[in-house]
Amino acid sequence: MSDLARVPSAEVGLPLDRLAALTRGGKAYLLLLPSLAFLILFTYFPILQVLWSSLFHKPYGQAQAGFVGLDNYARVLQDEAFQRALVNNLVYALGTVLPSVVIALVLAVLLNRSTRLNAVLRGLLFSPTLIPLVAAAALFSFVFMPRLGLLDYYLAALGLHGANWIGDPDIALYSLMALTVWKNAGYYMLFYLAGLQAIPEEAHEAATLDGATWWQRLRCVTLPYLKPTTSFVAVIALINAITSIDHVIVLTKGGPNNATKLLLYYIYQNAHEFYDPGKATAATVISVAILLGLSMASLKTLERGASHAD
């Protein structure tokens, strides 16, 4: 239909057709206007604004902000807490994306057959996704409590020693990572279950006829088919690793000793606690740059996903 409509105007190119195209365009812009207005106000303009204001510094208590050039960036990059946050976030991203992808995949493969029991188990494993991260953090403040908490109590029953899970600077970040994996793996499992459903049955049948074992079929048939799912899940998990810090606020406040400080928490703290907008804006620009870099790398994957159903 759209092709039929396009051919005459492309051939003839009358001004009248161009006018029609413009009015059609006008209607489209009008429909996009409400969305665009809010996207500009809360997504695109803020990027420009934060770029601009990162060049100014207003010391606490002073009325006027003065232009300082790139000074805020220098202060942020030299800030040990920021360097720590950057490293922490890298560790946190790797240590949450990989395990949650692997666990999600394993769970999906094990629960793929549609039996009534599997449906119940899937639902239960998915349920952490539905509770707020703040609620999960509140629960894990008990899970991680030394000696009396859920983890230590049952570890002791097995004759194992517990630890000061969120009080020990060497362990705290890993404990938060475990919480994140617990919260999200069930969500990612859904994508793998859907991915498994989409594998044509003939592929498995052919492999079975060729005498492939269960393990060989998994490695040579299932996993290759799931590649798009994996890259997609990895992108969501990565964005999540940079943009959710609710559990840090509730459980550790970045401590002990900056051990659990993540980028967004650093921003939050400088904006909300230290009242240092210079550092907060410069760190925001750096984080947006990181996120955009990752986006550019993954945009193709996502766009392919978005137009998948065409």
Added chain:
Amino acid sequence: MRIELKPAATVAAALMCAITLIWTSPLLWMAVAAFRPDTGGSIDMASLLPPRHPTLANFAEALESADFLRYYLNTAIVVLGILACQLVTITLAGYAFARLRFPGHQALFYLFLLQLMLVPPILIVPNLTTIVRLGLYDSLLGVMAPYVASAFGTFMMRQTFRTIPRDFEEAAVIDGARLWQLLRYVLLPLAKPGLVAFSIVSVSAHWNEFLWPLMVTSSPENRTLTVGLASFTQGAEGGQQWGLIAAGTLLVALPLLVAFVGFQRQFVNSFLFSGIKG
């Protein structure tokens, strides 16, 4: 297990049950501890066995020490307010991307795509400035404003509209239907699955949101459930009142969990859709 999968199906099932039990034990603990009488931080606080004498005392105390009813109301207003605005913006924009050809189509499409990455939390600092300038600081409108437009919802509606055969619309257009009539009487009724799927994702996301409402509100009467829960647990944790924390957490988490049990299939489909289908 991998080789003798079929004969050992029972063992595998039992193993999966055990894994699931361990995985969900924090939630199980919440459900049990919330009904357990206050034991004063005794040694078996971590027990997952149901209490011998279940009590609602923890809930009574939670409702007394924090204004949960107000938090429920605020969260409901925020969640439904955002959803109502989004349904309008994403329907219009989704239709434009699905059906209309216009100059800059591709560029605008990418501009929308970009917002999928630049999720609002990363922009809390400049957005807070904007909200203050608009005079919306410490108001529920301020909590809602950044979410009125949704790139994700727009894509979802674009996909949904594309699955509807054009014949339906053409018949309506020939009959002289205007755009709003076309949407109202032809397209939206057919797009209902997409609308429901988006609504579930949107409501879940904003019900659970914490950082932005924390930043943009200051007075207790504007707190949402998550913000209220965070300050509530901070108070109760000092007193080691774990039953109280479990009850408060259950109050916040329960509505979505109940909805999930009731509408499992719709939830799963929507959350899958929320990945724009990989």
